[in-house]
Amino acid sequence: MELKHLLTTDDDNRAVSPVIGVILMVAITVILAAVIGTFVLGLGDQVQQTSPNAQWNWEVDGTALNVTHEGGDSVEANLLEVTGPSSVTTYEDGSDTIVCNEEASGGNLEWTSATISAGDTCRVAGDAGTDNTFRLIWTAEGGGSSSTLSTYTSN
Known part of the structure; x- marks a missing residue:
């Protein structure tokens, strides 16, 4: 029931x-x-910015080391920096960071425009030396993230 x-x-x-x-x-x-x-x-x-997808070529010109944008995404110059041992750079401030969007105190040629695209070159060091590692680093606006775009070790 x-x-x-x-x-x-x-x-x-x-x-x-x-x-x-x-x-x-x-x-x-x-x-x-x-x-x-x-x-x-x-x-x-x-919202995180993604690092640019670009190809870079490192070249020794005499004793000077140059990095050239070979193709891919354009990059804002103020977001790029090149790091390397300060003992091989020609910059008077003794820093191990070279900002490639302005003329350095050593008088080396730097990026010539605010936006780096294929064909643009930056002179990184007056003498690359041997067994020195240089890195091209991109940092997002605001510094939220960074990425190594290219690395070169001198011979």
Whole structure:
């Protein structure tokens, strides 16, 4: 008898199902709004830039070391730097970082435009020396990430 009572509907229990459905729909809506709000408001400032995909050629010209953009994505000059041992650079500040978007104190030729594209060259060192490693590093605007675009070890 109890089984028959469970299977028959009772007028007092009919409204329970719609109320639970409404509560579930409201809960799903609130959760979706929170997730969307997090992506729109919280992650909008954190979109990471990807490093440029470009080919670079390192070349020794006499004793000077030059790096040339051979092709691929153009790169903003102010986002590039070349690092190497300060003992082989001709720059008077003694730094081991050479910023290739301005004329260095040693008078070496640097990037000639704000945007580096195929054919642009930067003179990195007056004397590359031997067994010295130089790196061309790209840093995203705001400094959020960086990537080594190319590496050269002198012979």
